[in-house]
Amino acid sequence: MPLHMRFGPDDLLRCRFGISPLWEVTGAVRALKEPRLQAYHLPWLRQTQPAARELDLTPLWLLMPRRGHTPDFLSPPPDSPLTSIEQDLARVRATDPGTARGDLARALADTPGAADTPSGRAMLADPARATRDLADLCERAWHALVAPYWPRVRAVLEADIAFRARRLADDGLTGLFADLHPSLSWANGTLTLHRPTQHDRDLGGDGLVLAPSVFVWPDVASGFDPPWQGTVVYPARGIGGLWQTPHADSDALVRLLGANRAAILSGLGEPATTTALAHRHGLALSSVSSHLSVLRDAGLLTSRRYGHQVLYARTPLGTALTTD
Incomplete structure (x- = not known):
């Protein structure tokens, strides 16, 4: 029925x-x-x-x-x-x-x-x-x-x-x-x-x-x-990682990118906004924006505007770097 x-x-x-x-x-x-x-x-x-x-x-x-x-x-x-x-x-x-x-x-x-x-x-x-x-x-x-x-x-x-x-x-x-x-x-x-x-x-x-x-x-x-x-x-998609504490996948990634950039990249299992990432990682909005710009310029992230928001997502290269 x-x-x-x-x-x-x-x-x-x-x-x-x-x-x-x-x-x-x-x-x-x-x-x-x-x-x-x-x-x-x-x-x-x-x-x-x-x-x-x-x-x-x-x-x-x-x-x-x-x-x-x-x-x-x-x-x-x-x-x-x-x-x-x-x-x-x-x-x-x-x-x-x-x-x-x-x-x-x-x-x-x-x-x-x-x-x-x-x-x-x-x-x-x-x-x-x-x-x-x-x-x-x-x-x-x-x-x-x-x-x-x-x-x-x-x-x-x-x-x-x-x-x-x-x-x-x-x-x-x-x-x-x-x-x-x-x-x-x-x-x-x-x-x-x-x-x-x-x-x-x-x-x-x-x-x-x-x-x-x-x-x-x-x-x-x-x-x-x-x-x-x-x-x-x-x-909603992505609820499996909703309550996880973001962390870098490996010491090597931290050495390569720095702790905050590694954590941001590793935590982007689903697209997210700058504001959401700032809340998630306990960082200032300006700091997250700067890190995202560097990661995007390095080819590890893409950004796409939806309405008044910009969502960031990992590129295949970014995903490869965060995968064991």
Whole structure:
């Protein structure tokens, strides 16, 4: 029983990418609950464990069934290429109480007994208050679980979008969807998500939002109903190295390039911006910019502009130098 998203001519022209900090918050909260989601995030789990213990995440966990509906209003599709957490939370707080109650009831029904818990009954009895309380809890979870790591998380998400945008330019939607996720397939103007649910949606000319996430792995999320724009949240490339501490691969590389340049080159498994590299390596922006210029002039890096950003990536020679 798959999920079908059907494209018309206008939808093909209105596919876009978006990044939502709130998606990473709800994904992080879910990862704390489900061990199967934790494989790539063990260093993060160890570092955030004390802060997580200070949060009562029960109301959010009640709304996150293993299989089933999570409230759309709690993590709405990004309405711009990169939303801020303040924008995301403002949208949650502005949710109509009637809409919120229906969304909450649907999610609670997918976890047996959840609607009869004290938290579940309170949410259904006063959805306006529940919306405010859930937004406040998400805000606390942001500061405790995601904000300290946001620069590196954002860098992975932006690098993924740069890669996908290039894939779209080179190979069209067929190439883009071919390796987005094993559960997705594209044929005859329909994007199909193969999972145990039944949901058909005509996108109606609004197009599709593609949102990479580091915490959704190994799953893919979709199923948004109007008034929300159709959205697919998929695992970003490069999350395997997300929590690794950058280091030079060998003493010889350090002697050749110097410690900082060797670390920058070795850590560029995925394209990244100057700002992301400065955060990752704890260096001044001006220093990173200087190192990148030297590495690029030496033929070890390439740079490419995507919108207002410049992404740096290793050349084959740069990759060869960092490979044992």
